[in-house]
Amino acid sequence: MYLQKPWKRLVVLFAGPAQNFILGFVLIYVLAVSWGLPILNPDPTPAKVAEVTCVPSSTTVSTKAPPQAAPCKGTGPAAAQGLRAGDTIVEVNGQSISDYGQVADRIGKTSEPVAVTVDRAGQILNFTVVPQATTIITKTSEGTKSEQAHKIGVGFTPPPNVTHYNAASAIPGTFVFTGDLFKQTWDALLSMPSKVSGLWTAVTGGERALDTPVSAYGASVIGGKAVQNDAWYVFVLLLISINFFLGVFNLVPLLPLDGGHMAIVGYEKGRNTVRRWFGRTAAGPVDYMKLMPLTYAVVIVLGAFMVLTLTADIVNPIPVF
Template sequence: MGTITFLIVLSILVFIHELGHFLAARYFGVTVHVFSIGFGKKLFSKTWKGTEWRFALIPLGGYVKMKGQDDTKPGLIEDGKDSYNNIKPWQRIVILFAGPFANFILAAVIYFAIAILGATSLAPTIGNVIENSPAAKAGLAVNDKIIRINDTEIKTWEEIGKTITQTQGALKFYVQRGNKVQAFIIKPQVSDSENIFREKIKKRMIGIAPAPKLVTINHSPIEAISYAYDKTIESSKMIFLGVQKLIQGIIPSSEIGGVITIGKVISDASESSFIALLAITALISVNLGVLNLLPIPALDGGHIMFNLYEIIARRKPSDRVFMYLTITGWVILGSLMLLGIYNDINRIFLKE
């Protein structure tokens, strides 16, 4: 069942990505010969309105084949206003960007659905108070529920951390203890901590940890729009930073996961709850959008760079340079895929 869920989720993400390219291409009048989900041998196809829609044997991606576009033949010239190579460079950039953009839109739609259905998060209930910490000295105790900090209403544990780090000076905590609400004045202290990339940082803390309790937050449609926007932007920034930290060597290459890891994450999420599956799908959709925008030849971002060069230099890169860079791009992508699979296999054997 997990494998089926993985294939369905991946197919939807690929379909939306390629649909972005397809719709933008058709908007500019470019003929699309093939819209494929998967690579390799064709399993099923149907021609509709001049495009062959197909499912292929290897379901780990997809593509749209436009008239006049062939990475193996960079100098390909196909006459007609409906040819990709005959439209303006900025129009090609829009077509290329439309795929990743469609993934960002899909993620936002999913996050909107999560907000409406009920987003789950850690409850703002204290599970542990560190000895001699500002919280302990002020009198906070296990099972206290933080309902407000100064004038900021608190609904989730995440909001506690944000409020503490984004304010200055002492804070007034309103805490529900049993049937009573009590107020405590706490002055956070700057302490050593780690961020999500395990980097050593300094931040304001009061010395509390969450209880293992979840809370479901239901949003109105207007609130859900804001939630969807914030989560999509937050996820995009996190993935961009993750790539940056990986290049800098802060995140070790052993952390790179392949299709096995992705499949396991999706499978585990589907077994947990439908909301968890939606959340993972949204995050992978953002991931797909961000990674495709990287300036690596053979990816959308690389092709965007080629077209930007054409706009600036007023000429296309030479066929030889285009081919060498594209081959280099494929080598980089192939190496990353092999590294991901290698890490996946290592994790499996390490667990055993």
């Protein structure tokens, strides 16, 4: 093959990643038409209070059903202090709030009184609210876990996290989503070295972060659980993510990946072009044997990373369901 023209060699080398990208693109279109596409980069949603409620003694969260709160009566801490539906929470304890999810983050772990600043039709009002304890019961296929949190009894209307399409509108939507996914995949690839410490923490008994990489075994387990729970939407998204990651990963310009071979083709073409400018004949192909130490180093590093992710997936898998 090394005797073929550079463009022919590049076509052959790019065939593998191209297959991943084409399959991923088709699956994105199928997902868009069937279920809709997730919003990868949602805009911050102001913390506008939709309702003020009592605080239940417990809330059960499951992947198979919406959250179920225990019955409760009376007014909650927020309502008792004068907060109303329609208020927009702009600060908690002096820290600005740009998204409704930040309210739970700022209040959930404290039982101390919190200073809540709201915007009520343009008027800035300040309240002091004492959070009330509640139990969050999380049910997954791995078992049931309970933890204590604190709430003030305000509810928000979450924004839609999926965009729905018809067969025609799904075409441009697929292209836009593909571009966003390429960027996120590339960012995830660049962040892989920083995930080693998180994987090691998971292997040694610490908590497994949801954004840590998974091995082929871990991905197959997640896919199998998605099918068991009739979460075909998650299953298709997983296939899309795997295809795009494999495609982008194989284009990294390191041997023995396809990108490494493509880089050598580019080097040979550029080198011979320069030689031709000076009236010299084309040089021979690159001696791969001289690159073997670098190739072995890449294989060892990638192999160690794969063993680490596999171990983490076995001893401390990501609890998706």
